[in-house]
Amino acid sequence: MASPQSDIDAEGAALQPVRLHRFAIDGLFGRSPIAIDFPPAAELASEPSILILSGQNGSGKTTILKMLAGATSMNFDTFRAVPFRNAILEFSNGEVLQVERTSNEDRPLRISFGGKEAFLAKDKRQPNVYSPREQLAIDAVREQTKRVLKHISFQFLDTTRSTFDQRETFDIDSVVQVSPGRYSVKHQGRGKELEPLADKVREFMREAQVNYRKFFQAENLELLPRILQRFKTDKVVAKPEQLLSRVKAIAARIPEMKRLGLQTDDVDIETLTDLLISGEFTSDEHSLALLETYVETQTNKQSSRELIAHRLLEFEKIMDEFLVAKTVRVDARLGLKIETDQLQNLRESELSSGEYHFLLMMVAALLCRRSGSIIAIDEPELSLHVGWQRKVVGALARCAAGASPLFIFATHSMAISAEHRDRTKSLSAID
Structure with missing residues (x-):
């Protein structure tokens, strides 16, 4: 979904679900053109697709993920911030979103889609930055993009920059039952905490029962x-x-x-x-x-x-396969319950950095929709033992049971890329 600061809101009706087909960018950091072909849908409708971007530090992996996240939410802050000449995102229905760098310092970006074009300001946060005519042009592009972006949900997990201090928490005592099997947070507070990942799982359990077709091919x-x-x-x-x-x-x-x-x-x-x-x-x-x-x-x-239940149980099984002396269980009231082998309850923030990052990725896979979900993970290997690195891609695919998301990994882990050579796109280093 587009953020409140987006230039173009991606909500609206779509004629048919679409997938990403190809992303090409010219002049990123003054380097040679880069073209990335996205994998087609898996033969089985309930299997994920996988793309691995491999390269040295500075090869542009993270920037490319941020550009894709911005393009699919129509938020062009990353395009404003990095040097490039031209970027093209092609969709499976043949339509193209193009972003070009202009020579106009006040309007540095030109975007076009479906025969419509608009020019974007250097700083969109200034009051009245666009004239009525410019705003009409932006609105016209926005209307065009609605048809293809409604069913694309792009989630960017930047594990390299996640910290325990940023985790919003809720008071466990404020979690009240509003109907059988359904719980709600009454108020925020201090004390024992229901943390964000647990809350996401709890919301998935509620929403999937309301409309299971949103999450499963069935x-x-x-x-x-x-x-x-x-x-x-x-x-x-x-x-x-x-x-x-x-x-x-x-x-x-x-x-x-x-x-x-x-x-x-x-x-x-x-x-x-x-x-x-x-x-x-x-x-x-x-x-x-x-x-x-x-x-x-x-x-x-x-x-x-x-x-x-199968997806939730597979999630628990995978967590058991990876964690040592700890268990992660789905909990009807709290979403997730983490315990040591001595039955001591743990907060998410009390996990090791590697354990937390693994849990973060697994929850993202657990929550993915049946189609249209794109989960992009920057450096999934962060803080993971090499044995975990070899198994993490397969574990994420298993956890998305009954859906067909696209996983995009940006990594310089040889353990990950070596396990999936046929799904790896190597990027040359940027000096």
Whole structure:
């Protein structure tokens, strides 16, 4: 999303989802042209795509990530700050966003998209910096970009510059239950803290239950067409014992779902179980068909919960594989709960720098949307043991289960680039 200081707001309607196709920049720091081709969508809709930018310190990796973050949010501060001649961002639908450096000191940038162009001021924060005509031109470009940028969510993780002191916190005692499985922060305060990463996980748990399609590829869970097709074809209804087996399978998963903060239909499941055991409504085909439809509905709801649960459980499993003498668990009330092997609770800020940076990256992967998510990470290897470096890319891909984000890594870690040579773009050093 664009920031409040953005030149152009990227919100709005889009004709169709698009992906990044190519980024080309000429004259960055006075050097030769650089062209980066983004990987196409993975063959499986639920698999992420990966691009690794490798190079020495000063090769422009971080600057390129910041330019991409700015271009996809229509905030051109990075373009204002660095020397370059021309930059072109191509999208998968063939449209192009172009940014050029001009010779006008007051209007140093020219942006164009979809046949519209505008000139941007050196300092957009000055009052009345744009004339009405200039503002109209900026608005026209903004309207054009809405069609392709609405479904692109670019998150830039700058692990090299993150500090524990910057972490906003909330009072755990202010976290109150507003409905079953849903919690809210009542007020900010001091004392025991619900920290930002935990709060993000808690919000994901809430939002994914409201609209799981935002986060998961799951077209096979469309319920109504299956029910209509079943009645249309006069398919023989299931036997009572088959329906009871399905209901018991759902009931067996209820404790795990509750632990993960997912809502369950306990009363409905208990009622279905009693009805199927008693046989009161299973004697004729019509009653059994109605029960089957209701069981189908509950099965479908359970399947959507299982998508969320699978990603959360995979997150926990990966954290167990990496951390030593510590566990990270999803918590219904707090979002995340971190403990030592002596069951001592830890704050996020009490993790080592490497542990925290790893958790930061994993939470970003956990929260990614089903499509359109771009997670760019600068120096993912920071503070990580070389053994962790070799496994971090695969771990992030696993944690994004059921979605197809694009991961972009800027690194000079040979351990990372060597593990993924076919996905690595090498950048020449900038002297």
